[in-house]
Amino acid sequence: MNCQNIKQKVGIRSVLESFGLFPVKENPKTAFYFALDREEKIPSLAVDFVKNKAFDFGNAKSYDVISIVQQIKKCSVSEALKCLSTLDFRVQNEIKYHETTGQTCNQILEIKEIQHPALIQYLKSRRVFEQKHRVKEIHYELKGRKYFGIGFQNNSEGFEIRNLHSKICLGKKDVTLIVNDKKSKNEIVVFEGFFDYLTYRNLEKSDNSNCDFLILNSTAMLFMAEEKLKQYDKISLFLDNDKNGKSVKSKIKNQYKNVEDCSLIYHKFKDLNEWFCSI
Structure with missing residues (x-):
């Protein structure tokens, strides 16, 4: 073109x-x-x-x-x-507005437990199939065409949707804060994307975590979490080893106390999930 x-x-x-x-x-x-x-x-x-x-x-x-x-x-x-x-x-998440109806042509058609073989295989390829109960199978329509993917809900009830070929958000973009009501210490673990969060939960090998979790769903959404992070005594970072991840890491370190950078665990890899898939 x-x-x-x-x-x-x-x-x-x-x-x-x-x-x-x-x-x-x-x-x-x-x-x-x-x-x-x-x-x-x-x-x-x-x-x-x-x-x-x-x-x-x-x-x-x-x-x-x-x-x-x-x-x-x-x-x-x-x-x-x-x-x-x-x-x-x-x-792509391209929202088209119809002047005459005031409606968008993008919509979620169905939300259910992970069942589709392609999505099961995708979760297995990312080594997080054991965490399938933390995500949903989303069937949706974009500009008259139907798709499906793995959906992870944010705090505004929007969905981060991933499959082998696309990376989009349907609904309002927001962070995902997961609060553990039974936690014994005031700690939060921060991730950039939900696959790293699922990876961490796989590494934990337990549902009895004693900390809260914050998934930014994009480094651009840090501003949505700044007030939330002030509530914690300890912040553990599992951010990507790229320019955006390092920038967010630097901002958090400068703004808050007792911040631990956990990216040293996977310093030769882009993110936690990529490292986990390699071992």
């Missing part, structure tokens, strides 16, 4: 989500994100899903899907086009 086709056919939400960026505030037509080129506490990037464009009120820059990739990856137009061409936007 050429530049014009890309700008028309590739949804801006899908592009932002492919880089782990999610709205802080949103409605069906527009949303506010944190800036692409700096850290901030109040989101200044306004995204118009109808026009498929964004505007940064902090630096007065306008963006389309191509220039967003250029800004994030610091690359040329041709490199941005190549990057966009590798993404499978058929299964």
Whole structure:
């Protein structure tokens, strides 16, 4: 596809989500994100899903899907086009708004226990099949096409959905806080994604954990958990060994006391699950 086709056919939400960026505030037509080129506490990037464009009120820059990739990856137009061409936007979480009905064309069709052979095999390939009771089998529709995947619920009743080919969120994006009412000490364990959480529970080999768990569901969602983390005497981090994971790790260490970085266990691997699958 050429530049014009890309700008028309590739949804801006899908592009932002492919880089782990999610709205802080949103409605069906527009949303506010944190800036692409700096850290901030109040989101200044306004995204118009109808026009498929964004505007940064902090630096007065306008963006389309191509220039967003250029800004994030610091690359040329041709490199941005190549990057966009590798993404499978058929299964991205692209919410289309219908002016006449006020409804979205994405919907969850069915929620049930894990039964589908493909999902069972996927959990086994990630070595977390024993934790299947902590996730659900989600059947859903995107733009008239039906899909299914492994769903993990967040605190806003949205679902993080994963299968072999896609990584999306249906419903409102949020963190997942799992509180243990029988805990004997005030400790919380923090993960970036739910597969690392499932891996940890597999390593525990027990349902009688004495700490709480926080799954960010994206490093961009740390701001949703900052007040929650203040309540704990100890914070144990099992974050990814990539740029985003290290950035979040640094922020938490600087902001809170008694923080333990547990990524040394899997320092040669991207995350806890990848390490666990290798042993």
